[in-house]
Amino acid sequence: MTVFAVDIIPGIPDLPALAALGAAAAGAAYAWWRGRRAPPARAGEESPRPAPVAVPTPAPPAADWFDRLRSGLSRTRDQLFERVDDLFRGGRRIDEDLLQRLEEVLVTADVGIRTAERLLSAIRDRASREELSDAAALRRYLGEEASALLAGRDQPLVSPPPAGPLVIMVVGVNGTGKTTTIGKLASRYSREGKKVMLAAGDTFRAAAIEQLEIWAERAGAEIVRQQEGSDPSAVIFDAVKAASARGFDVLIADTAGRLHTKAPLMDELRKVKRVTDRALPGAPHEVLLVLDASTGQNAVTQARLFDEAVGVTGIVLTKLDGTAKGGVVLQIADQLGLPIKLIGIGEKVEDLRDFRSADFVRALFGDGEEPARPSPPMGGQRPAAS
Ligand SMILES: Nc1nc2c(ncn2[C@@H]2O[C@H](COP(=O)(O)OP(=O)(O)OP(=O)(O)O)[C@@H](O)[C@H]2O)c(=O)[nH]1
Ligand SMILES: [Mg+2]
Secondary structure (H helix, E strand, O other), X not given: OOOOOOEEEXXXXXXXXXXXXXXXXXXXXXXXXXXXXXXXXXXXXXXOOOOOOOOOOOOOOOOOHHHHHHHHOHHHHHHHHHHXXXXXXXXXXXXXXXXXXXXXXXXXXXXXXXXXXXXHHHHHHHHHOOOOOXXXXXXXXXHHHHHHHHOOOEOOOOOOOOOOOEEEEEEOOOOOOHHHHHHHHHHHHHHOOOOEEEEOOOOOOHHHHHHHHHHHHHHOOEEEEOOOOOOHHHHHHHHHHHHHHOOOOEEEEOOOOOOOOOHHHHHHHHHHHHHHHHHOOOOOOEEXXXXXXXXXXXXXXXXXXXXXXXXXXXXEEEOHHHOOOOOHHHHHHHHOOOOEEEEEOOOOHHHEEEOOHHHHHHHHHOOOOOOOOOOOOOOOOOOOOO
């Protein structure tokens, strides 16, 4: 068997903070829904590599987890409901013109045309029975429909297997938040008392390895890495072997961001998965696809192609806090047969949450009241997925 050179770093010295990038989302257009949205990446187009990314200092846990979720979703909520309220201004009742405008509102929040049409047809039904006469009723009804759409789509991460580490492979296009999500997850598992190892499978650039090292140090996790430019399959193979031999509970493997339309890069990911299974039969136990919520319809296309290539077991939807397009959650639930497992609502360590549809719907459509049974900010008291 080939033996790969590998550094296992139990802790690294303080690294200088990387330069902050500034708000990347500035100026992001709320482009009109009729075909004017520019997809974030096109077939055959090289995706530019983002510059090294600053790792934010973790803040103390949010005092109120539900307020945090609600404020994370505020841009989407404002986008949806200020405009729904506008529709009813002047005591207007529901008619076909109002419904068409409502469809535009939904599509602008990236609910997607097909999903918006489905919601609209249910609303038409109700309106014809005169059950909907004002914005509050419509808001309530949209919430009920959203709950129905999301039912069963929220699943927790699988539990570590009885023997050997839980192996999680993290994939996605460039800059969606893979490494940040891995850092947050590593902290979460560490806090739960688990022994965590990270595999620096993004060997494409040195800064990616350094970024993961900072997160590993912060989480008290070990990291397995090789030189920039080495074969990611080799790094992850070694990491799986090391984690198994040394009794780690969880191994999370980073991978380089890649365009879902680039066949050779998707082949490389297939190879990483094959090799992982060779190192530990049955691994990876989770293949998490990280999607940036602000990419809208393109997120659905990414999910289809990544799933085809490597069999995605769950979606992580990041940057819900930075977008008014959080309606994409409904589109993903409606159009893909994949569970949404985690959501990112900020850059801090506590800003990764298990996706729980009831909390999400209440935070987005509710009146701000906290649910009766609060959930912890992250982590599962819940049973593992079967
Ligand atoms: N506001 C916000 N920012 C996030 C969230 N998740 C990640 N980010 C930011 O998104 C940027 C990119 O994150 P990375 O984790 O480096 O993304 P990546 O997918 O690993 O990127 P590549 O390795 O280059 O493909 C960073 O500035 C993160 O802080 C989130 O939930 N909310
Ligand atoms: Mg990365």
